[in-house]
Amino acid sequence: MKVILIVLAIIILIVLGFRYLFFKIGKPVNLDVSNSYFHHYRKNIIVYSPMGNWFELGYFELDADVATFQPLNVDFGKDKNNIFWKGRKQQVDYDTFEVNYFYLIKDKNHVYSRDGRNFNELEIIHDADPKTYQLLDPSITDYRRYYWFKDxxxxxxxxxxxxxxxxTFRPLNDTIAVDADFIYAILNFRGEGNEMIEVDEVIQKHKMIEGEIHAINETYxxxxxxxxxxFTKAEFEINTFDSxxxxxxxxxxxxKVNNLLIDKGVIYPEIDAESFESLRYDFSKDKNGVYYNFKKIAGADxxxxxxLSDQYSKDNQSVYFEDTILKGSNPEKFKFSSEYGTWEDGENQYKNGQIIASIK
Incomplete structure (x- = not known):
């Protein structure tokens, strides 16, 4: 019994010692406003830790007046002398500083962005007028309202x-905006795959067209x-119909427009839009056949x-690589090989639609 008590005492001391040395976060300053600002566990200071997850998301000790510090929202706070963002002092006008909607950040001199080059420092949005800066359209019902501002x-x-x-400017959906004179493409990215880069541009693409204007969905x-x-590849597409x-x-x-299929802005008149069905990856079908990237796979049943994968498919008669027959392959035995990127059918190994080795 005595040994058990000694062991328990040692465990308790270890736990308390671990907490004392490594646990730095005490009670939240005001949990109703922010889950990221805390009193230190043992020091008389304020700390910033996103969602209190100091182990994974970090920890920062503020140079703030503890008695007067209060959070303004999740990431912003102030004491009697300074404004803080993510726990760091910001060079703003203290008396007139305000933050609304999490994204509208300004004082009497400037409007600020949270997405600047310095991760911990607000960046001035040059030429923006803080007196008139506001949401472009508060009626937008989701997060995108905070993408658009005006002065x-x-x-x-x-x-x-x-x-x-x-x-007169207004966004219609994720990709198209208009004003009285022009149609604009809203581009968040340019390029594809590994070459894709973030651009966040609104580009004038076409003179305004007469007629009713409304969004079809988020992309048309x-x-x-x-x-x-x-879209990211073709930055703007316009298809005009007699009616x-x-x-x-x-x-x-x-x-579908007038029973014509439009995919990523491109019309495919050879596809039967009424029976069209999107399959996995780049495969699709209609009553007339099967397609890979809208190219018909000749002979496919x-x-x-x-x-089988993002490039391979088969029916009872043949194996196909993208939209072409993989000549000589056996659809009954065709399967993924143990080697990365290769396939086999008992007689040959295949990669990128080509025979690379004979198994026999």
Missing amino acids: AHSVYYKNKRINVNPE ARIGNSVVSA ITLIQEIDYWRI SSNFEI
Whole structure:
């Protein structure tokens, strides 16, 4: 019994010692406002730790007056002398500083961005007028309302000033915006795959078209008898019809207009839009056949078609690499090999649609 008590005492001392040495976060300053500002566990200081997860997300000790410090929201706080963001003092006008909507940050002199080059320092949005800076459209119902701001002279997208008519400009969806004179592409990225870069640009693409204007979904908009869209590869597409009698949304990337399929802004008249069905990866089908990236896979039987990977597929008669037959392959035995990127059918090994070795 005595040994057990000694062991328990040692365990308790170890736990208390560990907590004393490593646990730095005590009670939150005001949990109703912020879950990231805390009193130190044993020092008379304030600490900043995102969501209190100091072990994974970090920890910073503030040079703040403890008695007067109070959080303003999750990341902002102040004491009697300074404004803090992520626990760091900010060079702002203390008396007039305000933060609203988490994204509208300003004082009498400047409007500020949280997305500057210095991770811990607010960046001035140059030329923005703090007196008139406000949300472009508070009626936008989701997070995107905070992408768009305006002042008396300009419109800003993700804190970047854009060259549009501020009196008539409005975003229609994720990809298209308009003003009285032009149609604009909203581009968040340029390029594809490993070459994709973030740009966050609003680019003038086409003169305004006469007619009714409304969003079809988050990627397409109708303006008169035209359908417009903008994507990362083709930055702007406009398809004009003699008249539009039917528009039907399929998904984020695809719509039907007058029973024509449009995918990422491109019309595919050879596809039967009524029977079109998107499959996995870049495969799809309609009543006339099976397609890879909208190229018909000649000879493929849709009744027993099976997708094997993002490039390989098969039916009872053949194996296909993208939209072409993999000549000489055996669909019954075709399977993924133990070697990365290779396939086999008992007779040959294949990679990138080519025979690379004979197994026999």
